Amino acid sequence: xxxxxxxxxxxLLLGQIANTNAQFISQQLAELGIDVYRHRVVGDNADRLxxxxxxxxxxxxxxxxxxxxxxxxxxxxxxxxxxHTNRKxxxxxxxxxxxxxxxxxxxxxxxxxxxxxAIVLDNxxxxxxxxxxxxxxxxxxxxxxxxxxxxxxxxxxxxxxLDAVPELLSIFSDGKPVRSRVLRYFGxxxxxxxxxxxxxxxxxxxxxxxxxxxxxEVTLRLSAKHENKETAxxxxxxxxxxxxxxxxxxxxxxxxxTLLNKAFSLLSSTGKTIASAESLTAGMFSSQIASxxxxxxxxKGGIICYTxxxxxxxxxxxxxxxxxxxxxxxxxxxxxxxxxxxSLNSDIGISFTGVAGPDSLENKPAGTICIGIAMDNxxxxxxxxxxxxxxxxxxxxxxxxxxxxxxxxxxxxxPPLN
Numbered sequence: 010x011x012x013x014x015x016x017x018x019x020x021l022l023l024g025q026i027a028n029t030n031a032q033f034i035s036q037q038l039a040e041l042g043i044d045v046y047r048h049r050v051v052g053d054n055a056d057r058l059x060x061x062x063x064x065x066x067x068x069x070x071x072x073x074x075x076x077x078x079x080x081x082x083x084x085x086x087x088x089x090x091x092x093h094t095n096r097k098x099x100x101x102x103x104x105x106x107x108x109x110x111x112x113x114x115x116x117x118x119x120x121x122x123x124x125x126x127a128i129v130l131d132n133x134x135x136x137x138x139x140x141x142x143x144x145x146x147x148x149x150x151x152x153x154x155x156x157x158x159x160x161x162x163x164x165x166x167x168x169x170x171l172d173a174v175p176e177l178l179s180i181f182s183d184g185k186p187v188r189s190r191v192l193r194y195f196g197x198x199x200x201x202x203x204x205x206x207x208x209x210x211x212x213x214x215x216x217x218x219x220x221x222x223x224x225x226e227v228t229l230r231l232s233a234k235h236e237n238k239e240t241a242x243x244x245x246x247x248x249x250x251x252x253x254x255x256x257x258x259x260x261x262x263x264x265x266x267t268l269l270n271k272a273f274s275l276l277s278s279t280g281k282t283i284a285s286a287e288s289l290t291a292g293m294f295s296s297q298i299a300s301x302x303x304x305x306x307x308x309k310g311g312i313i314c315y316t317x318x319x320x321x322x323x324x325x326x327x328x329x330x331x332x333x334x335x336x337x338x339x340x341x342x343x344x345x346x347x348x349x350x351x352s353l354n355s356d357i358g359i360s361f362t363g364v365a366g367p368d369s370l371e372n373k374p375a376g377t378i379c380i381g382i383a384m385d386n387x388x389x390x391x392x393x394x395x396x397x398x399x400x401x402x403x404x405x406x407x408x409x410x411x412x413x414x415x416x417x418x419x420x421x422x423x424p425p426l427n
Contacts, residue, residue: 342381
């Protein structure tokens with residue numbers, strides 16, 4: 010089984026961006042038992058791209074191309090593949106509708122070149138782009154499987170995991186249909202999770218278990234092969250049950266669920282509203298909640314209280330709390346959460362305070378984080394965390410921790426995890 014990856018884009022050759030897509034895909038293919046023998050990068054030139062495709066086809070069973078599917082004239086991947094395979098380019102109506110709706114919602118005119126993104130190779134398997142515009146594709150030609158994926162990692166990664174992987178498993182398996190399921194975990198590292206379920210991983214045959222870490226989260230992809238889809242689903246259920254008997258407290262969702270949309274879904278289904286008081290995250294939580302359709306039904310608003318004065322004046326944190334415990338404390342986090350809940354008349358108040366870094370604050374090192382949650386008529390709770398990493402990465406992870414704790418409380422699980 011031979012595979013290679015071709016990244017398309019002159020910006021890669023100029024060093025303007027790094028080719029992280031190839032690294033990600035190689036890791037994913039390794040988990041599937043598919044060996045990657047070459048990484049190639051080619052600029053936005055049809056002749057050179059065609060030569061790379063022709064040479065790759067002679068060597069490999071699987072060729073994955075990333076990039077070159079966009080709206081501009083230098084996006085040439087589909088056109089070059091059409092020339093190589095002698096296939097027509099046709100409009101994919103479902104993708105065209107999604108692109109049109111995006112521009113309509115943004116109150117912007119959709120130019121003709123944006124329609125180009127909805128064009129696909131005839132008789133290919135089309136992957137809908139849930140995080141952007143240009144769809145992906147899978148096709149066979151001369152005994153080689155080609156996969157075309159968008160270049161932006163935030164579009165490519167979920168498309169590869171959720172759409173391409175099941176197809177590849179079916180193609181490169183022993184002929185039996187394959188069903189896959191992604192389990193999502195937070196609050197536990199990849200190494201720790203893998204150690205806890207090591208016996209299950211070592212014993213795996215069918216279904217298989219493949220771990221993957223990403224942005225502070227850990228996912229497990231379960232894949233089962235069986236002639237009967239229902240039986241394969243039952244096999245996945247049993248494996249999931251065994252895994253979660255060990256690490257289930259860290260699981261928050263499945264497949265394409267995220268911490269954000271899971272928390273939002275729970276808020277919506279329970280009919281609860283939320284408000285936020287943000288110090289080190291400076292509105293990041295509020296911005297993420299507000300990015301989802303229907304946010305006004307659950308989100309009452311947010312207060313950015315970056316200084317001690319604003320914590321005191323806008324959310325009612327007591328002066329003695331700030332003097333005795335400091336702004337970076339569980340006591341302050343609790344009062345922030347309770348204060349914003351009361352001020353904005355919400356069912357839940359959530360707060361974020363801490364030291365983003367790189368310098369220390371109040372004799373507390375960078376990465377010291379406190380998250381508070383006040384819910385219904387219960388006493389507010391708070392957790393403390395010690396996060397490592399660059400300033401903005403710490404802020405991003407802080408919001409994720411807040412979402413995870415919110416999910417646990419809304420699902421009425423046991424007390425939050427520190």
